[in-house]
Amino acid sequence: MNPHKHSHPHHHGHPDGEHGPKRRGRRWLVGAALGLAAGAMSLAGASFAGEGRGMHGHRGHFAAMDPADAAKHIDRMVEHLLSDGTAEQKARLSAIAKAAFADLQPMHREHKASRHKAHALLSAPTIDRVALEQLRVDEVQRLDHVSKRILEAVADAADVLTPEQRVRFAAHMKKRMQ
Template identity: 55%
Template sequence: MKTQNETNTAVMAPRAGRRWLIAAALALAAGAGGASFAIGAQGLPGPHGHAGHMAMDPAAMDAHIDKMVEQIAADASPDQKARVAAIAKSAMADLRPVHEQFRQAHASAHQLLMAPVVDRAALEQLRVEQMQRMDFMSRRVLAAVEDAADVLTPEQRAKFAGHLRSRIH
């Protein structure tokens, strides 16, 4: 949005929610990365109901998302909670296959590094593919954050931002 200053030149108006949106995207990307790890390995239960490294099936992930929405958006209406949960579940469904691709890439990197001669070109190709996966993940999480922001009121987004701020180190 542009405004006019005293000299009648166009000036970009500040976007109050932009910092919140970026912080939320980063936090959700980190959370999605952590959740994707929770989908596929093995281990004991951990914080927030995550299964640590234990596989989390789609039903368990949906239940976890519902629980987190209840905690984070406690003052949201039932309709808002349902919409935010649906947005998060859709994002997780889109990100679930990426976890398997990360697992396969990790195994490939291990094999490449254990070979008698390290194939630098193959490692570089693997790195490029991993960066593309991370870019996809980042874009998908940002889209989910933007969609969720559209559902919440400015006051609810401020509370959510406060929650995220307390979780980001």
């Protein structure tokens, strides 16, 4: 008999003994929020990197939009994705998205400048590996900041939505990512 095995089943539940539907519901909400975050980060990452297609299938770079155009685009996206939402929900979601957009704009410009710098470094007669490594480190830090900001916005948005709306949104994002 193995001395490390126990003859009784382990209970890996919540410390306060919470089991059943309440715990499964919390797991579902966390899973939905992570799904929303992954979808949002994928879309934003594609836009941030200057790749991919816009929200409505056309070639577009949301991160490069003029703030006024972006605000209109955000309002249209919220209306499209939350057609059954209340006016308050729509206003809160638009405000969350617009604040995130404003916060991410400088990073988009910095990323664009980094791409130009990388091109110049790689086109030089001598390759400056130290400068390239610093550029890589800066880009990783920038991407980390972007992903944190997007996750914050997605979590804030998830707080505004009902569980049913989050499920629909997650399904929409999954479909868009395929």
